[in-house]
Amino acid sequence: MAETVFSNFPTVRFEGAESTNPLCYRFYDAERVVLGKPLAEHLRFAAAYWHSFAMTGSDPFGGPTIQRPWMAQGDAIAQAKVKADSAFDFLRVLDIPFFCFHDADIAPPDDSLSASLKNFHTVVDYLGEKLSGSNRKLLWGTANLFSHPRFMAGASTNPDPDVFAWSAATVKHCMDATMQLGGSNYVLWGGREGYETLLNTNMKQELEQMGRFLSLVVEYKHKIGFKGQILVEPKPKEPTAHQYDFDTATVYGFLQRFGLQDEVKVNLEANHATLAGHTFEHEIATAGALGILGSLDINRGDPLLGWDTDQFPNDLWSLSLSMYHVIKAGGLGLGGCNFDAKIRRQSFTPEDLIHAHVGGIDLCARAFLTAAELIEDGQYDALLDQRYAGWKTPEAQAMLSGKSSLEEIAATAERKAIQPAPQSGRQEQLENLLARKIYSNPR
Ligand code: XLS
Ligand code: NI
Ligand code: NI
Numbered sequence: 001m002a003e004t005v006f007s008n009f010p011t012v013r014f015e016g017a018e019s020t021n022p023l024c025y026r027f028y029d030a031e032r033v034v035l036g037k038p039l040a041e042h043l044r045f046a047a048a049y050w051h052s053f054a055m056t057g058s059d060p061f062g063g064p065t066i067q068r069p070w071m072a073q074g075d076a077i078a079q080a081k082v083k084a085d086s087a088f089d090f091l092r093v094l095d096i097p098f099f100c101f102h103d104a105d106i107a108p109p110d111d112s113l114s115a116s117l118k119n120f121h122t123v124v125d126y127l128g129e130k131l132s133g134s135n136r137k138l139l140w141g142t143a144n145l146f147s148h149p150r151f152m153a154g155a156s157t158n159p160d161p162d163v164f165a166w167s168a169a170t171v172k173h174c175m176d177a178t179m180q181l182g183g184s185n186y187v188l189w190g191g192r193e194g195y196e197t198l199l200n201t202n203m204k205q206e207l208e209q210m211g212r213f214l215s216l217v218v219e220y221k222h223k224i225g226f227k228g229q230i231l232v233e234p235k236p237k238e239p240t241a242h243q244y245d246f247d248t249a250t251v252y253g254f255l256q257r258f259g260l261q262d263e264v265k266v267n268l269e270a271n272h273a274t275l276a277g278h279t280f281e282h283e284i285a286t287a288g289a290l291g292i293l294g295s296l297d298i299n300r301g302d303p304l305l306g307w308d309t310d311q312f313p314n315d316l317w318s319l320s321l322s323m324y325h326v327i328k329a330g331g332l333g334l335g336g337c338n339f340d341a342k343i344r345r346q347s348f349t350p351e352d353l354i355h356a357h358v359g360g361i362d363l364c365a366r367a368f369l370t371a372a373e374l375i376e377d378g379q380y381d382a383l384l385d386q387r388y389a390g391w392k393t394p395e396a397q398a399m400l401s402g403k404s405s406l407e408e409i410a411a412t413a414e415r416k417a418i419q420p421a422p423q424s425g426r427q428e429q430l431e432n433l434l435a436r437k438i439y440s441n442p443r
Contacts, residue, residue, distance in 0.1 A: 004085050005350045006090050009350070011093055017441050022358075023354060026362055028361050028362050034368070034372045035376075039365055040097065043332075043336065043364055044097065044332060044336025046336050047090060047098070048100050048339055050101070051340065052087070052353055053068070059345060065348045067350065077119065079108070081123070084126055084130060088130050088136060091136050094361065100138070100141070100340075103144055103170065107122070107123040113169060120177065121177070124180060128180060138181045138184070140178065140184065140267070141183050142174060142186065143188075145171075145191060147191075154190075154195075155192065155213075156190075157209050159202075167213070171188075174186070175226065176224070178226070184336070185228045185229045185230070185231050185334055186228060186229075186230055187231045188231070189245075189267075192240055195240055207244065210244060211257065214232070215258055218260060229335070231266060233245070233268070233272070233297065236276040238307055246276060248266055248268065248283050251266055265292040266292050267295045268280070270298060270299050271311075272297075274301045275301065275306075275307075280318055281322045288330075294333075295338065296322075298338065298339050298341060299311060300341075314363065317434075319363060321371075323364070323367045323368045324371040327368075327375060337364050366442060369443075373437060377437070379433060380434070383426060
């Protein structure tokens with residue numbers, strides 16, 4: 001393969017918790033078997049094309065800072081190919097299997113829809129060649145329906161039906177590409193599916209449009225025989241003030257309304273959870289309880305800033321509890337852990353990008369090992385079970401299954417006429433138990 005900005009970096013290896021090498025994995029031992037399968041198969045790590053190979057570090061106050069050397073190499077298609085070579089070389093450095101992309105990240109736009117799609121398919125074919133015979137894979141593909149000015153009033157929720165149609169065409173081609181590249185999932189994040197002001201918004205109309213759009217996507221998935229999952233990514237705000245896919249619970253209600261709850265799952269992002277006033281573990285536990293956990297976008301926000309800063313994770317407590325709920329939900333299945341995270345503006349070198357991912361991968365692995373240990377140890381689950389043990393009695397089961405009517409329940413309660421005995425919630429005991437596990441090295 002051609003020389004890339006990552007060529008001089010050796011592949012990062014597992015060296016164990018005692019290693020002081022900053023570019024090694026201390027916990028991510030890909031082949032280590034935990035809960036019946038290798039860590040690599042539980043976690044299914046992915047790098048995100050947009051943050052790692054496309055964004056340039058510009059912010060509202062200043063221009064690009066981050067080195068993207070391919071931007072100077074040849075015409076737009078040639079640049080896209082160098083970018084792809086670099087992305088694959090980056091996966092080689094990290095030794096992780098997956099990547100994720102938006103159409104706009106991989107290929108240059110052109111004047112018309114058909115010319116843009118031609119560029120897109122040219123680069124998709126190139127990615128296909130790179131994937132075949134390699135052990136790299138596509139975790140998910142998606143369409144960028146939020147950056148171009150045509151999407152400023154939304155994509156599927158746009159008041160202009162021509163924008164709805166343009167979005168449908170784009171998603172159709174992105175789904176085709178995802179299937180061609182053997183992707184495990186197709187993601188829809190409603191970047192501008194919401195509103196800035198209710199004064200210009202017909203919410204009933206927009207929700208109907210969004211429901212129809214998602215139904216079309218699901219129909220098309222079956223038509224082409226795509227075996228991956230369709231995932232919606234909730235986010236409460238940013239870019240719009242009110243996004244319709246607020247959080248997991250809201251998305252579930254929306255899916256039920258359109259009869260899609262068995263067809264669509266969620267892609268959950270840590271920073272979106274906190275923007276919604278939740279924790280990452282809350283969102284994962286909710287999706288687990290509703291049976292719609294699909295995949296994870298790993299990152300973190302900055303509580304002092306309050307927007308989607310997409311930083312690399314550093315909260316072992318939250319991530320360990322998140323992994324606990326992932327395991328309890330039956331694992332990630334076709335999903336994975338995608339680093340929807342970006343290096344800071346001053347971290348402009350290729351090496352910074354490697355440090356960022358190594359830290360994130362290791363933290364996720366450590367969190368997963370901790371969660372697995374917590375489950376194998378059993379103390380925590382036993383305390384939880386004990387709290388709900390009363391529901392195992394035949395009388396309680398009859399209340400839950402619908403066998404007892406409200407009058408029957410009332411009559412029994414009145415006959416017993418005893419005050420329910422208060423039980424401790426044991427919060428501090430549980431916090432201590434978890435702290436002991438989380439803050440010591442996993443075995
Ligand atoms: C933005 C989203 C985006 C999605 C993919 O906040 O996280 O990156 O993951 O469109
Ligand atoms: Ni995301
Ligand atoms: Ni995000």
